[in-house]
Amino acid sequence: MQTSLLTAEGVRLSVRESGPVDAPAVVLVHGWAQSGEVWSPDPTSRSYAPDLRGHGASEITEGGYRDSASWAADLKAVLDHVGRPAVLVGWSYGGLVITDYLRAHGTAGVSGLVLVGAITELGRGRPGGATGRLVEATLAPSLSEDPGVAVPALAEFCRDQAPGLPGELVQRLLGTALRVPPRVRRDMFRRDVDSAAVLRAVDKPTLVVHGTADEVVDPAAGEYAAALIPGADLRRYDRTAHAPFLEQPERFAADLAGFVAEVSR
Secondary structure, three states: OEEEEEOOOOOEEEEEEEOOOOOOEEEEEOOOOOOHHHOOOOOOOEEEEEOOOOOOOOOOOOOOOOOHHHHHHHHHHHHHHHOOOEEEEEEOHHHHHHHHHHHHHOOOOEEEEEEEOOOOOEOOOOHHHOEOHHHHHHHHHHOOOOHHHHHHHHHHHHHHOOOOOOHHHHHHHHHHHHOOOHHHHHHOOOOOEOOHHHHHOOOOOEEEEEEOOOOOEOHHHHHHHHHHOOOOEEEEEOOOOOOHHHHOHHHHHHHHHHHHHHHOO
C-alpha cells in the first residue's frame, strides 16, 4: 500500500506500507538518489518506507535539502503517521537523516536504531561521513546537469556500490537515481554536519551493520558511530559492500528481525 502524507511544512511525502498492522513498526529510510522501493517487505513487521523529499514519488521541493531541520520534520511526519514507537533503519544517507531527526527531537517515538552502511555526519574531515573510492570516482560527475556526464557516473555508482547484483536490479537503481533532479543530488552534499553529541546522547538500542568491502561509506564511519552510541552492537559483514540488505538479504533480514523482536518486547 502506498500512502501520501503532508509534513508540518506542507511537503507531500509518499510512504510504502506493508506487513501486519499489529506487528512491530519499522521505518526504513533509503539512501541518496534512491527511494523506499529499494527495501524488501518484511512479513514479521509493519514496515513504512518513505521516499525522501525530492526522491521517488515524493514532492520535489525548491529547498530544504541542506537543512537539518527540514529532514527532521520530514521524518517526524512519518513517525507521527506510524503513531507508535518504531525502529528507525537508515541506509547510507538515511543514517544522516536519522541523526537530523535525533538532533531535533531526541529519541521520541523511537524504539531502536539500525544504521546500515550509513553516514551520520557530512563535511570535510568529519569521521562519521568518511567515504571510499567509489564516491571519489563518481560523485562529482554524478551531480552534473549534463546527462552525458552524469548518467555514466550514476551507472558506475549503482553497479559498483554492491558488485554482483543482477543487471535488472542495477538498472532499476539507476532509473530511480535519474528521477532525482541534479540540483537535489547536489544540495544534499552541500552541508556540514557534526553529530558527535547527537550520537553520544542516543538512549535506545542500536545496531550498526557495515560491509567490510564498502567503497561508498568507509567502514570507519560505521565504527565511529558504534563507538559513540552507548551500547551499540556493531556487526561487520565480510565480503560485503554498500548494500548488505541486497547482497546478503537472508542474513540481514534475520539480523533485523531479531533486533526488532528484542526491542519490541
